[in-house]
Every structure is written in structure tokens, then in C-alpha cells.
Amino acid sequence: MSGTVRVGTRASALALTQTTTVAESLARLGGVGYELVRVSTTGDVNRASLSQIGGTGVFVAALRDALLENACDVAVHSLKDLPTGDADGLTVAAIPERADIRDALCARDGLKLADLPAGASVGTGSPRRAAQLKAARPDLSVIDIRGNVDTRLARVAGLVEGGPGDLDAVVLAAAGLSRLGRQELITEYLEPSFMLPAPGQGALAVECRSADAGSSPFAEALRRYDHAPTRLAVTAERAVLRRLEAGCTAPIGALATVDGGLLTLEAVVCSPDGSALLRRTQTTRELTVDGAASVGVVLAEELLAGGAAEIAGLAVTS
Numbered sequence: 001m002s003g004t005v006r007v008g009t010r011a012s013a014l015a016l017t018q019t020t021t022v023a024e025s026l027a028r029l030g031g032v033g034y035e036l037v038r039v040s041t042t043g044d045v046n047r048a049s050l051s052q053i054g055g056t057g058v059f060v061a062a063l064r065d066a067l068l069e070n071a072c073d074v075a076v077h078s079l080k081d082l083p084t085g086d087a088d089g090l091t092v093a094a095i096p097e098r099a100d101i102r103d104a105l106c107a108r109d110g111l112k113l114a115d116l117p118a119g120a121s122v123g124t125g126s127p128r129r130a131a132q133l134k135a136a137r138p139d140l141s142v143i144d145i146r147g148n149v150d151t152r153l154a155r156v157a158g159l160v161e162g163g164p165g166d167l168d169a170v171v172l173a174a175a176g177l178s179r180l181g182r183q184e185l186i187t188e189y190l191e192p193s194f195m196l197p198a199p200g201q202g203a204l205a206v207e208c209r210s211a212d213a214g215s216s217p218f219a220e221a222l223r224r225y226d227h228a229p230t231r232l233a234v235t236a237e238r239a240v241l242r243r244l245e246a247g248c249t250a251p252i253g254a255l256a257t258v259d260g261g262l263l264t265l266e267a268v269v270c271s272p273d274g275s276a277l278l279r280r281t282q283t284t285r286e287l288t289v290d291g292a293a294s295v296g297v298v299l300a301e302e303l304l305a306g307g308a309a310e311i312a313g314l315a316v317t318s
């Protein structure tokens with residue numbers, strides 16, 4: 001790679017802030033300049049419900065094509081939007097240190113989850129969030145919403161100026177809100193004890209062509225930018241999703257933490273209406289990428305044995 005690295009990004013405000021942060025760090029580590037290459041994806045253009053568009057990778061495919069067509073040198077993804085299967089010819093060369101993993105409630109009038117009145121309307125486009133919300137508060141009315149972070153915030157009564165304000169609250173990723181400087185709109189951080197995040201939530205992935213991952217000043221910068229504990233954690237989380245043959249729209253949460261030589265992985269599989277939650281934990285001391293992937297598979301097998309496929313309506317083939 002030459003003196004300027006071309007960094008592919010989605011054009012949403014969230015993607016642009018994420019990508020700019022990554023590009024600046026990489027440029028500094030590699031002693032190169034950077035330019036942003038904006039790519040629009042199906043997930044951005046199509047306003048249908050995420051569960052309707054279905055499949056995986058709606059936010060990712062166009063960025064991957066841009067890499068393969070040599071329109072950019074690296075692409076920055078939200079890791080939770082990245083399909084669990086490998087893409088031919090591409091490598092996730094760096095997973096930087098993860099931000100806040102939690103989901104966050106942004107409610108009207110400073111309300112917390114427990115303060116919302118019976119029947120209050122809470123917006124989310126995520127079956128995982130919807131199911132865990134209904135499990136915690138079966139009396140709430142959970143509304144399927146789409147759109148970028150600001151569009152969603154505008155649905156909450158009195159939260160931001162000029163919005164429709166037709167909902168009492170929305171649930172969004174804390175990481176996205178703080179990257180956008182919208183942290184002050186969070187009225188409660190939802191603890192993973194009852195709201196497990198999406199596999200990979202709060203983490204980013206920097207993908208490049210496999211041919212470029214080997215040696216160049218820039219490849220070395222990518223290696224140094226990689227954060228080993230984050231890579232282990234998200235590898236374990238994504239292995240659960242992969243074994244369950246599910247994507248980012250499945251009602252599945254997973255969270256791994258690495259502490260004192262031990263990786264602890266928790267996962268939950270939900271029925272869409274939140275009436276059944278199957279939640280299990282596994283640990284490993286094998287702190288390698290293979291060890292992390294293995295513990296994810298072990299946990300997924302345990303969930304399957306407990307009826308995960310039936311509970312979440314998954315079509316698991318083996």
C-alpha cells in the first residue's frame with residue numbers, strides 16, 4: 001500500500017464517526033495519510049423492517065465489494081453487523097478495543113425501565129432486545145422501528161427537538177450513542193444480567209484484502225491496532241451465533257469477558273415474544289482464538305440440547 005490508505009465506510013453519521021476514529025488511529029500507527037470512501041449499503045437504502053430484509057450482512061456486502069474491487073484498502077464495520085462466515089479473499093485484520101457493550105434505554109422525562117407505566121411503548125428493531133424487554137416487562141408494548149440513531153431518538157416524546165415523539169422510549173447500543181455524542185440522552189444502562197447484548201456489540205472490525213494482510217508498514221499498523229482480549233471475546237460470542245446458524249437479527253444475545261486468565265461466555269436464546277429465555281454460561285482458560293471459538297461451540301451445543309432451535313425458531317441443519 002502507498003502513502004495514503006483508502007478507508008471504506010457506510011455514510012451514516014455513526015459509521016462516519018467510527019471510521020474516522022479508526023482511520024486516524026491507523027494512519028498514526030502506520031505513518032500514512034488516509035481518505036474516506038463512502039459506500040451506500042442495502043441496509044441504508046431499504047427502509048423495510050430488518051427482520052423483513054432478513055438474511056445477514058445487509059450493511060456489509062457493498063463494503064466488501066468495494067474492497068474486492070479495489071475501491072478502498074480497508075473497510076470498517078460494526079462487528080455485530082458482520083456475518084459470521086468468512087468472506088473469500090478478505091481478512092478481519094484488526095479488532096480494536098471494544099467500547100461499552102451494553103444496551104441503553106433512552107426514555108421520555110428521564111424515566112428508567114422500572115418507571116415506565118404499564119402499556120408504555122418502547123421502540124426497537126432488534127428481536128433480541130424485544131424478547132428480553134418483554135421478559136423483563138411483559139406489560140410493555142414493544143414497537144418495531146428502523147432508521148439511523150437520530151431517527152430513532154426522534155421517536156421518543158420530548159427527547160430531541162422536532163421529532164414525531166410517538167414513543168415513550170427506545171433501546172439502542174450505548175456504544176453507538178456515545179460515539180455520536182448522544183450519551184446524555186441515556187436514561188438507563190441496561191445491565192447484561194437481564195439484557196445480554198448482541199454478539200460483537202460495541203466492537204469494530206477492520207477488514208482488508210487477504211493479499212494485503214501480510215507485510216507492509218500498514219499491515220504492521222493493523223496488527224498493532226488489534227486488541228487481543230476483544231478479539232477473543234467476540235470470537236467466542238460469534239462462534240455461538242455461527243453454530244446456531246443465526247445472524248444479527250436472531251433473538252440471541254452473547255457476551256464474553258476475559259479476566260485473570262479466564263474467558264467467561266454467557267449466551268441467551270429467546271422466543272420472539274420473550275416468554276421463554278434459555279440462558280447458559282461456559283468458561284475456558286484456553287485464551288487463543290481457537291480456544292475462544294471452541295467454547296462458543298460448546299455453549300451453542302448446550303443451548304441446542306436445551307431446546308434453542310425450538311425456542312427461537314431456528315433452522316439448525318446439523
Ligand SMILES: NCc1[nH]cc(CCC(=O)O)c1CC(=O)O
Binds near residue numbers: 079171173
Ligand atoms: N445494527 C445497527 C448498529 N450496528 C452497530 C450499532 C451500534 C454500535 C455497536 O454496537 O458497536 C448499531 C445501532 C444500534 O444497535 O443501536
